[in-house]
Amino acid sequence: MFNRFRAAALGLGLLAASAAPALSQGTLRIGMTAADIPNTTGQPDQGFEGFRFTGYTIYDGLVNWDLSKADAIADIKPGLATEWTPVEGDATRWVFKLRQGVKFHDGSDFDADVVIWNLEKILNDKSPQFDPKQAAQARSRVPTLVGWKAIDKYTVELTTRIANSLFPYDMSYILYSSPANWEKQGKDWVKVALQPSGTGPFKVDRMVPRERLELSRFDGYWDKARVSKLDKVLLYPMPEAATRTAALLAGQVDWIEVPAPDAIPRLKQGGMSIVTNKYPHNWAYQPSMVEGSAWTDIRVRKAANLAVDRAGLNKLLGGLMIESKGVVYPGHPWFGSPSFDIKYDPEAAKKLLAEAGYSATKKPKIKIAISTSGSGQMLPLPMNEYVQENLNAVGFDCTFEVMEWNALVTFSFQPVTGEASAKAGTNGINISRATVDPYSAFMRLYHSGFVPPRGNNWGILKDPKLDELIDKAHASFDRAAQTKALADVHTYIVDQAYWVYIAHDLNPRAMSPKVKGFVQAQSWFQDLTTITMQ
Amino acid sequence: MLLYALRRLIYLVPVAFGVSLLVFALVHLAPGDPISAIVPPDAPKEVIDKLKEYYGFDKPLPVQYFRWLAVTLTGDLGTSIGTGRSVATEVGSAFGNTIILAISACLLAFSLALILGTAAAYAKTRIVDRLVTSIALVGVSVPHFWLAIVLVIIFSVENRWLPPMGLGPENATGWRLDWPHIQHMILPTIALSVIPLGVMTRTVRSTIKEILSMEFVTALQAKGMNDRQILIHVLKNAAPTCLAVMGLQAGNLIGGSILIETVFAWPGTGFLLNSAIFRRDLPILQGTTLVLAFFFMMLNLAVDIIQTTVDPRIKRG
Numbered sequence: 031m032f033n034r035f036r037a038a039a040l041g042l043g044l045l046a047a048s049a050a051p052a053l054s055q056g057t058l059r060i061g062m063t064a065a066d067i068p069n070t071t072g073q074p075d076q077g078f079e080g081f082r083f084t085g086y087t088i089y090d091g092l093v094n095w096d097l098s099k100a101d102a103i104a105d106i107k108p109g110l111a112t113e114w115t116p117v118e119g120d121a122t123r124w125v126f127k128l129r130q131g132v133k134f135h136d137g138s139d140f141d142a143d144v145v146i147w148n149l150e151k152i153l154n155d156k157s158p159q160f161d162p163k164q165a166a167q168a169r170s171r172v173p174t175l176v177g178w179k180a181i182d183k184y185t186v187e188l189t190t191r192i193a194n195s196l197f198p199y200d201m202s203y204i205l206y207s208s209p210a211n212w213e214k215q216g217k218d219w220v221k222v223a224l225q226p227s228g229t230g231p232f233k234v235d236r237m238v239p240r241e242r243l244e245l246s247r248f249d250g251y252w253d254k255a256r257v258s259k260l261d262k263v264l265l266y267p268m269p270e271a272a273t274r275t276a277a278l279l280a281g282q283v284d285w286i287e288v289p290a291p292d293a294i295p296r297l298k299q300g301g302m303s304i305v306t307n308k309y310p311h312n313w314a315y316q317p318s319m320v321e322g323s324a325w326t327d328i329r330v331r332k333a334a335n336l337a338v339d340r341a342g343l344n345k346l347l348g349g350l351m352i353e354s355k356g357v358v359y360p361g362h363p364w365f366g367s368p369s370f371d372i373k374y375d376p377e378a379a380k381k382l383l384a385e386a387g388y389s390a391t392k393k394p395k396i397k398i399a400i401s402t403s404g405s406g407q408m409l410p411l412p413m414n415e416y417v418q419e420n421l422n423a424v425g426f427d428c429t430f431e432v433m434e435w436n437a438l439v440t441f442s443f444q445p446v447t448g449e450a451s452a453k454a455g456t457n458g459i460n461i462s463r464a465t466v467d468p469y470s471a472f473m474r475l476y477h478s479g480f481v482p483p484r485g486n487n488w489g490i491l492k493d494p495k496l497d498e499l500i501d502k503a504h505a506s507f508d509r510a511a512q513t514k515a516l517a518d519v520h521t522y523i524v525d526q527a528y529w530v531y532i533a534h535d536l537n538p539r540a541m542s543p544k545v546k547g548f549v550q551a552q553s554w555f556q557d558l559t560t561i562t563m564q
Numbered sequence: 565m566l567l568y569a570l571r572r573l574i575y576l577v578p579v580a581f582g583v584s585l586l587v588f589a590l591v592h593l594a595p596g597d598p599i600s601a602i603v604p605p606d607a608p609k610e611v612i613d614k615l616k617e618y619y620g621f622d623k624p625l626p627v628q629y630f631r632w633l634a635v636t637l638t639g640d641l642g643t644s645i646g647t648g649r650s651v652a653t654e655v656g657s658a659f660g661n662t663i664i665l666a667i668s669a670c671l672l673a674f675s676l677a678l679i680l681g682t683a684a685a686y687a688k689t690r691i692v693d694r695l696v697t698s699i700a701l702v703g704v705s706v707p708h709f710w711l712a713i714v715l716v717i718i719f720s721v722e723n724r725w726l727p728p729m730g731l732g733p734e735n736a737t738g739w740r741l742d743w744p745h746i747q748h749m750i751l752p753t754i755a756l757s758v759i760p761l762g763v764m765t766r767t768v769r770s771t772i773k774e775i776l777s778m779e780f781v782t783a784l785q786a787k788g789m790n791d792r793q794i795l796i797h798v799l800k801n802a803a804p805t806c807l808a809v810m811g812l813q814a815g816n817l818i819g820g821s822i823l824i825e826t827v828f829a830w831p832g833t834g835f836l837l838n839s840a841i842f843r844r845d846l847p848i849l850q851g852t853t854l855v856l857a858f859f860f861m862m863l864n865l866a867v868d869i870i871q872t873t874v875d876p877r878i879k880r881g
Contacts, residue, residue: 165611170611241831
């Protein structure tokens, strides 16, 4: 009897052993926040998480991001183009010299025809390879690109609508897929999504919709310094934070994106490391600047900025934020030297409101459109309630118009003078912004020419001096002069307290101690090629 | 019987039409714009307008409805605006995964409910009855998503006995009946079965208790039948009521597992709906909801037909 039991136990043991996943040392398993695998055909969807996992892993841009450093803001660097310069005497024309000898995962060559083919894919509705899904993702990234032509096999000329010194930043969002693979897949982008081919450091082995994406190292990657140390990367969609936490603690994945702040102590207790770093993210209130709005008075804007107890908010978030002092954080090359120090000073805030003519019986009424959740919104409900308490404590009358994330995004497509805002009675909006490049940090949000639907200047801020400063930055082709011009823009914006700056997210991710060699760049994107599994 | 089934099938046509209209209206009533969910927040208006035109969202709602209905009648549910894949394929694969989970949850819940409910009804001591009633009460009261998280903490996080998420082990595609896949099913099955277990246990208990108090049971006892023979008669009499509730519960399991599938990252219709809601993928939302509604209707029809077979006294007009 005992022997039979032992044999059965041994059998079960063998069965369990055979059922255990047979992972090699170099397989990294990641739990994403996305509910499905982001688009794999070239232009990822699902925001910057898409770019992070199915963009810069499978593909390259002409311009790539340098994600090798943790102690400096990530900047652009040569990718599939080795250099780029505006044509002398005509700053609207750019010449990009292409890298030679680059191969796609399917073995086909990368050259100027491929660049033109890919630009037609997203910008020319009449081209056979036009893909509305990729076009939807890409067009807004290159708002000034109007012309493209091949000069020779490894040179292309791109034309912009206006002189735009920041055009190379725009080009970092355009990724190049293989025309030969598109032909092979029957010219069907849906089939390409299942078997894509790019030039990036990882190739796609298998795509199981809604379940996982299997990537493996591309040994023929052109940048030998970035050939992946990992054998494989497995990406799992896990929209629920509790699921991601459990999967990491149970050893089913090695890395999770955005752990819930309240799960951090448990993750640490389980031996997981929480990796954070600064990155270009801004959680703020964008106020209405139209006539009649309380926000048009700089004293009110400064009072709101001084009313927020950011240290307390940081405590609420378990230390997962940076106290904001502007559009970008101190230490950023564009921070400049503003004289208005954004800090917690409720007495000064009360004084400013009194100077502006407000009192306990006459409070400045502010109503902010906020969301219940959403990409980059951190924990919008508790955070907003905290800020509301702070604002009301110094004499504001702060209320919210709460809506679901997608509804808030749609709401922001009309400016504050639009029907949606007028109906809701809002004079402020809380949408976190990625401030990755100068266009996304300043131009689209603060320039008077970028009121929705053209841009995201929702509050209709019109300041000719600021417009001039932003235009100057966009017209500065010398890199040092450009950085100085952007610092001037930021200094001016902070001194005018144009928004209520509250927090910068710290981009938290949790990972098992088995994950080695990861450098968390100050970016929305990350480099997986340096990682090894212990 | 055949005539009855055919008549019921014909009755389903106007119901199906109403369901399609309701599904379409509800999906379009929700705030938010489907295109805004698939483009970056700073996408220019001309891009949004072009996409609206491409997907037909620029047309008036009645036109959109009839175009969708026409496509649906051919069996093609359209194309997902989120992934570009066929909605029918997406829903088909997800539905299969949901059915697997629903069947296992039904088997667990209904068999346990039958045993517990019968035991409670026959219980000679109050303790057994109270115990079973408490289990049933807990089953209907405990939020199943909460229970799911608790199960994951106990069985996956604290003790790595069972996997916390996914359809199956790494490198496997689709579902297969083998131990590694069954391991992935155990926790979602338990979490999903608690509500039907509670509801069914109460139904079985009260129905059997009611039947046991009927005169024909006394007559059967007087005839000298033993308990086992009487139980068969009792169960036969309880079957129509229990079947009706079972049908509803099975339908709920298929349509109402969004939270469970999201917690366990189980790629079924609930997970698909969750993703479609966040991406405002209207074709997927409409297609999935319509398929689930149709399945619910067919399930009810099947239950009605089985009921008439089991109990010929049920006369249908």
